[in-house]
Amino acid sequence: MKPYTTCPDHSPTPQVDAYTLAAQRGLFSTDTLPSATAQELARYEQAILHLRAASHSLQWPFYTNTAFAADQHRYCEESIGEIVQTVRDLLERQQQPLG
Numbered sequence: 001m002k003p004y005t006t007c008p009d010h011s012p013t014p015q016v017d018a019y020t021l022a023a024q025r026g027l028f029s030t031d032t033l034p035s036a037t038a039q040e041l042a043r044y045e046q047a048i049l050h051l052r053a054a055s056h057s058l059q060w061p062f063y064t065n066t067a068f069a070a071d072q073h074r075y076c077e078e079s080i081g082e083i084v085q086t087v088r089d090l091l092e093r094q095q096q097p098l099g
Helices: 018-024 035-057 066-095
Strands: none
16 A cells, blocks of 8 residues: 655745845845935835735736736736846946046
């Protein structure tokens, strides 16, 4: 008799998004930034968190227009990536010497 085995987990593997990778690398650390830049960064991060919440909600499988929900989910994910790039650009400009 075979030992009891559980069914494989077919739930989707969570993907690491652009924000998570950037945050793990310290991109959103405000410790050494001037106050105005730190506040701007915090606002970008807050916008990302809102987009992540919307993106998560749009993955609900019971929308009557699933194509629309999938498109909007994709737009949220793309927007998160664009904000991360904007933060990178902001920090690069911040590090450049004034002259």
